[in-house]
Amino acid sequence: MESNYINQTPKKWGELSANTKTKDEIKLEVYSDEINRVKLSIDNSVWMYIGALFVPINFKDYCLTKLNNLRCVKYGNWHDEESECPQQCGFHEDNDTEIHYKNLHKSKSDAGPKIAKNWINKFMIQESCQKHRKPVYLNILGLNLSNMNLELFGENKGRDLTIYNRFYRSVLKGGINYFFRDYRRITIRQIYHDKGSQETHELFSWHPIYRIGLESEKIKIERDEIEFIDSDHRKSGKKESHFIQLIDLILGATYVCLHNPSDRREKKEVGLAFKPALTVLLDRKKNPNNNYMEGSYYHSNYYRTYQISFFPKKKMELDEIFNQLDVYGNQMTENMRIEDNFYYDRPILLTDPSQRDLTGWF
Structure with missing residues (x-):
C-alpha cells in the first residue's frame, strides 16, 4: 500500500503544470x-x-x-490556561514547553519529543500536505560551504553572516516564486526570524526585503524590516513563536537525517519520523534522455508545497554562484539549465537502530 501522501496517478512535470490557472492574490507570513x-x-x-x-x-x-492541540499529548485539546482544560491531564506545564531540536533530550517527562513527533507526523505529513489544502509551505536550502571560495564573501569576521544574508534572500524569493508562481500578486505581511546573530548584521534586517522589492513587481512586503522573536512562546508572549519552533524542528529533523550527528534517542526518533517525507522530497532528478524532472516527489502532495535543495554541486567562484542564485530566485523552473548547481539527491545517513541488518544471522 502506498503512503497517504502519494497520488495514485503518475504524471510528468509538464502534465502536472499544464492546467494551472492564474490566481489573483495570496497573503502570507514567513517564519525562518x-x-x-x-x-x-x-x-x-x-x-x-x-x-x-x-x-x-x-x-x-x-x-x-492544530499545533497547540498537538501539545496536549493525551487528549488533543489544548488551552493556554490549565484551568480551562476540560480534561485535567496533570502534564500541562510540561507540555507547555519550547519545542527546540537542540534541547529535545532535556525535556521533562519526555514531553518535547512526543510533541515534536506529533508536529511532524500529524501536522507536517498528514494535516498540512493534503492534495487540496496547503496551510503551510516549506523551503530549506542546504549550503555546502566547502564548495565555495569563502574569501570572496569578505573578511573572516562576520563572513558567515554575509553568506547567510545573500542566500537567505534566495530562499525567500525562490520559495515565493516556486510555490506561488500562479498568483498575480503575492503580499507578505511580515517576515519573522528567530533571535540570533543576524540581529547584529547591519544589512540583514532590511536588505533582503529591499532587494526583493526592487527585483519583483508582483511581490509586496508590507513591513520593511524582519522581526526577530524569541522561539520560546513563554518568553516572547507571541503566538508566532510556535512557527519558529516548527521550522527549527524541521531543520533539526533534516539535519539528523542527512548527518546522523547524535546518539541521543530523542533526536534520532524525530529524524526517523521525518525520514519517510524526506525520502520523497529528495527523490527528484532530471531524466538524462529528455528535459523532464522525474521522481516520486512529482507524484506526491509535497510537490510545490515542500522543497529541500542543496547548493552548489561542485566548487564555484563568486560570479558563478551569483548567476546561479539569480536563476534560482527568478525562475525556479524544473527545466533549469543542465549545468545548474542546485540539486536534491543527498544520501540519508540516519538508520533505525531497532531494525537489525542480516549480519546478525550469519
Whole structure:
C-alpha cells in the first residue's frame, strides 16, 4: 500500500503544470531559522542550512490551533490556561514547553519529543500536505560551504553572516516564486526570524526585503524590516513563536537525517519520523534522455508545497554562484539549465537502530 501522501496517478512535470490557472492574490507570513556550520562525517564537508515556512494568512489561526492541540499529548485539546482544560491531564506545564531540536533530550517527562513527533507526523505529513489544502509551505536550502571560495564573501569576521544574508534572500524569493508562481500578486505581511546573530548584521534586517522589492513587481512586503522573536512562546508572549519552533524542528529533523550527528534517542526518533517525507522530497532528478524532472516527489502532495535543495554541486567562484542564485530566485523552473548547481539527491545517513541488518544471522 502506498503512503497517504502519494497520488495514485503518475504524471510528468509538464502534465502536472499544464492546467494551472492564474490566481489573483495570496497573503502570507514567513517564519525562518538556520543551522550554522555543521560537518558531514563522510567527507568532512561543512554545511549551513536555511529554512523558511510560508503560512497563508487565512490559515494562520487554523495552524496555530492544530499545533497547540498537538501539545496536549493525551487528549488533543489544548488551552493556554490549565484551568480551562476540560480534561485535567496533570502534564500541562510540561507540555507547555519550547519545542527546540537542540534541547529535545532535556525535556521533562519526555514531553518535547512526543510533541515534536506529533508536529511532524500529524501536522507536517498528514494535516498540512493534503492534495487540496496547503496551510503551510516549506523551503530549506542546504549550503555546502566547502564548495565555495569563502574569501570572496569578505573578511573572516562576520563572513558567515554575509553568506547567510545573500542566500537567505534566495530562499525567500525562490520559495515565493516556486510555490506561488500562479498568483498575480503575492503580499507578505511580515517576515519573522528567530533571535540570533543576524540581529547584529547591519544589512540583514532590511536588505533582503529591499532587494526583493526592487527585483519583483508582483511581490509586496508590507513591513520593511524582519522581526526577530524569541522561539520560546513563554518568553516572547507571541503566538508566532510556535512557527519558529516548527521550522527549527524541521531543520533539526533534516539535519539528523542527512548527518546522523547524535546518539541521543530523542533526536534520532524525530529524524526517523521525518525520514519517510524526506525520502520523497529528495527523490527528484532530471531524466538524462529528455528535459523532464522525474521522481516520486512529482507524484506526491509535497510537490510545490515542500522543497529541500542543496547548493552548489561542485566548487564555484563568486560570479558563478551569483548567476546561479539569480536563476534560482527568478525562475525556479524544473527545466533549469543542465549545468545548474542546485540539486536534491543527498544520501540519508540516519538508520533505525531497532531494525537489525542480516549480519546478525550469519
